[in-house]
Amino acid sequence: MSEALRVALAGLGTVGAGVIKLLDENRELIERRAGRPIEITAVSARDRSRDRGVDLSPFAWEDDSAALAARADVDVVAELIGGSDGPALNLARDTLKAGKSFVTANKAMIAHHGLELAEMAEKAKVALKYEAAVAGGIPVIKGLREGAAANAITSVYGILNGTCNYILTEMESAGGDFSDVLAEAQALGYAEADPTFDIDGIDAAHKLAILASLSFGTALDFDSVATSGIRQVIAADIAEARALGFKVRLVGMAEANGGKLFQRVHCCLVPRKHPLAHVAGSLNAIVAQGNFVGRLFFEGAGAGEGPTASAVVADLIDVARGEYGPAFAMPFARLTTSDPVNVGERRGRAYLRFAVHDRPGVLAEITAAMRDANVSIESMIQRGGAAPSEGSDDVVHLIMVTHEGPERCVADALERLRGSQSLAGEPMLMHILDL
Numbered sequence: 001m002s003e004a005l006r007v008a009l010a011g012l013g014t015v016g017a018g019v020i021k022l023l024d025e026n027r028e029l030i031e032r033r034a035g036r037p038i039e040i041t042a043v044s045a046r047d048r049s050r051d052r053g054v055d056l057s058p059f060a061w062e063d064d065s066a067a068l069a070a071r072a073d074v075d076v077v078a079e080l081i082g083g084s085d086g087p088a089l090n091l092a093r094d095t096l097k098a099g100k101s102f103v104t105a106n107k108a109m110i111a112h113h114g115l116e117l118a119e120m121a122e123k124a125k126v127a128l129k130y131e132a133a134v135a136g137g138i139p140v141i142k143g144l145r146e147g148a149a150a151n152a153i154t155s156v157y158g159i160l161n162g163t164c165n166y167i168l169t170e171m172e173s174a175g176g177d178f179s180d181v182l183a184e185a186q187a188l189g190y191a192e193a194d195p196t197f198d199i200d201g202i203d204a205a206h207k208l209a210i211l212a213s214l215s216f217g218t219a220l221d222f223d224s225v226a227t228s229g230i231r232q233v234i235a236a237d238i239a240e241a242r243a244l245g246f247k248v249r250l251v252g253m254a255e256a257n258g259g260k261l262f263q264r265v266h267c268c269l270v271p272r273k274h275p276l277a278h279v280a281g282s283l284n285a286i287v288a289q290g291n292f293v294g295r296l297f298f299e300g301a302g303a304g305e306g307p308t309a310s311a312v313v314a315d316l317i318d319v320a321r322g323e324y325g326p327a328f329a330m331p332f333a334r335l336t337t338s339d340p341v342n343v344g345e346r347r348g349r350a351y352l353r354f355a356v357h358d359r360p361g362v363l364a365e366i367t368a369a370m371r372d373a374n375v376s377i378e379s380m381i382q383r384g385g386a387a388p389s390e391g392s393d394d395v396v397h398l399i400m401v402t403h404e405g406p407e408r409c410v411a412d413a414l415e416r417l418r419g420s421q422s423l424a425g426e427p428m429l430m431h432i433l434d435l
């Protein structure tokens with residue numbers, strides 16, 4: 001029998017415990033597929049005594065995860081701690097410096113430090129793998145880096161955060177309260193240690209920056225992702241979207257055009273017939289447009305113990321087979337840089353919700369701002385009885401859908417209304433997905 005691939009696991013939470021269970025349950029199958037056994041030899045986590053539903057007794061224990069990289073009985077480290085810096089990053093650097101392969105589920109770290117780590121891995125001729133970091137169990141990293149490698153990819157977009165999608169679809173179907181549904185997503189193991197990363201769109205932005213780099217062969221550029229989340233979505237938006245023939249989804253979208261890069265994570269209205277509208281619960285889905293293959297659609301579980309462990313172990317199987325290709329779309333030195341696109345010139349339709357005081361002249365003021373900013377309104381509805389949180393009981397909602405036009409015009413209209421006494425709250429803007 002060939003020698004086993006000896007794995008150290010750093011982090012034994014949702015994902016780490018899942019990896020132990022999967023390697024145990026599918027042991028024989030994995031050995032046949034990898035061509036040799038994959039064995040965990042050492043583990044590290046914050047609390048040794050916690051019951052995780054797995055037996056840790058066969059493994060050496062390290063209180064300090066930093067010790068894993070140097071162990072003689074470790075060939076590859078799987079980092080399942082999380083956090084863009086700190087112990088996870090130190091462990092990545094130490095592992096690659098030690099000439100060992102590194103597998104991670106950590107999108108925050110890859111989005112911020114992926115290039116440095118990819119260069120280190122290339123120099124050391126070892127693997128840097130992160131399939132679990134984007135869209136959990138969906139093999140989208142492999143799909144884009146390998147399966148679609150022959151194509152020029154012009155756009156990549158999708159639902160990249162399971163927690164947000166779970167919250168939005170629960171609000172849609174059961175009408176649950178935001179914080180209760182978030183607590184459910186946390187209990188199911190979907191949310192990040194700090195769930196603001198999920199609900200403010202940052203986690204999706206980490207994943208989008210990685211997908212954009214892989215798709216376009218550009219250097220990672222997390223800082224230029226325009227990011228917002230789902231905090232401002234209220235039940236009324238979901239109901240209005242439904243009435244208009246849409247679903248509300250948090251969509252990450254990247255496009256490359258003429259050396260310019262567009263990256264945005266934003267709540268969108270997705271037409272009911274679009275495949276993304278049917279992606280429910282913690283599922284994720286990614287659409288990529290290639291110049292020869294056409295439209296690719298990847299869908300599956302984006303979060304949770306089993307699906308994420310599936311992706312981590314797939315990476316370990318690759319390492320066991322000696323598949324050490326470049327971490328991104330191409331060797332590190334070949335990645336290009338590109339400037340962010342001028343978003344204002346993008347064209348599209350928008351959904352706007354204004355909470356306004358139901359008084360004479362209010363409608364005129366809002367439509368005048370639209371006119372002055374050159375925004376053409378396709379449809380408009382006034383609904384009484386806005387949420388009590390929006391102030392006095394004279395507050396109503398004005399819902400508008402604009403005709404297609406440059407995004408800068410809608411931004412200009414909202415700027416003109418900033419501070420208006422007619423408004424009872426911040427306006428809500430969602431772009432309408434037209435891809």
Ligand SMILES: NC(=O)C1=CN([C@@H]2O[C@H](COP(=O)(O)OP(=O)(O)OC[C@H]3O[C@@H](n4cnc5c(N)ncnc54)[C@H](O)[C@@H]3O)[C@@H](O)[C@H]2O)C=CC1
Nearest residue numbers: 011012013014015045046065080081082087105106303304
């Ligand atoms: N939960 C999910 O559905 C998914 C998680 N991920 C990523 O996987 C990683 C792990 O996520 P979860 O398992 O959900 O987190 P978790 O919070 O359940 O587990 C984190 C583990 O790391 C350990 N840890 C913390 N600091 C440590 C240190 N200094 N040294 C050693 N261990 C330490 C904790 O004790 C815990 O066992 C994160 O990067 C996350 O973004 C990726 C895809 C899906």
Ligand SMILES: N[C@@H](CC=O)C(=O)O
Nearest residue numbers: 161162163190192303
């Ligand atoms: N918190 C993330 C976990 C997977 O990446 C999510 O909700 O998608």
Ligand code: NA
Nearest residue numbers: 131134136138
């Ligand atoms: Na994945």
